[in-house]
Amino acid sequence: MQQTVYESITYSAPCPDCAAELRCTGSHALVGDRLQWDVASTCSACGCRLLACGDDLPRQRRDQILAAYGPAKLRVSGPPTKNIAVMRVLRAEFDDMDLVTTKTLLRRLLSGDYTGTLPEMELLARKLRAAGVTAVATRP
Ligand SMILES: [Zn+2]
Incomplete structure (x- = not known):
C-alpha cells in the first residue's frame, strides 16, 4: 500500500x-x-x-x-541510459507531448529544475520508479 x-x-x-x-x-x-x-x-x-x-x-x-x-522538486538520478525510460514515462503521463517538449522537460528533471505540488511530484516519481528510474519528490 x-x-x-x-x-x-x-x-x-x-x-x-x-x-x-x-x-x-x-x-x-x-x-x-x-x-x-x-x-x-x-x-x-x-x-x-x-x-x-x-x-x-x-x-x-x-x-x-x-x-x-512552496514548490516541491522532483529529483531524478541515474545513468544517462535511463533517459529513454524517463522520456517514455513523461510522454505517457503528458498526452501527446512532442519530442522537443519532452526533451526540454527531461533536461529540467535532470537538473532538478522541475517543480510543482508535492502530490504532483510524488505521482511522477512513482511512475518513474515503476519504470526502474531513481526518482524522489522532495521539498526544499
Ligand atoms: Zn451563507
Missing part, C-alpha cells in the same frame, strides 16, 4: 447563497496513483454547505497550495 501524499489550505471566499465570508478548506492529495482535490465549507451565517471535488486541481487552488507550501 502506497502512502497518501496530502496538502491542504484554508482560505476565505464569499458564500454563494448569502455572500457572508466563508472559511474554506481545500486539499490536494495523491491516493495510490490518482491525484484528487476537494474543497469543503459550511457558512456560519446561513448554514449552507459547500462541497466540491475532482481530479484536475483548479489553477487558483494550485497557486494557493504552492504559495502555502
Whole structure:
C-alpha cells in the first residue's frame, strides 16, 4: 500500500447563497496513483454547505497550495541510459507531448529544475520508479 501524499489550505471566499465570508478548506492529495482535490465549507451565517471535488486541481487552488507550501522538486538520478525510460514515462503521463517538449522537460528533471505540488511530484516519481528510474519528490 502506497502512502497518501496530502496538502491542504484554508482560505476565505464569499458564500454563494448569502455572500457572508466563508472559511474554506481545500486539499490536494495523491491516493495510490490518482491525484484528487476537494474543497469543503459550511457558512456560519446561513448554514449552507459547500462541497466540491475532482481530479484536475483548479489553477487558483494550485497557486494557493504552492504559495502555502512552496514548490516541491522532483529529483531524478541515474545513468544517462535511463533517459529513454524517463522520456517514455513523461510522454505517457503528458498526452501527446512532442519530442522537443519532452526533451526540454527531461533536461529540467535532470537538473532538478522541475517543480510543482508535492502530490504532483510524488505521482511522477512513482511512475518513474515503476519504470526502474531513481526518482524522489522532495521539498526544499
Ligand atoms: Zn451563507
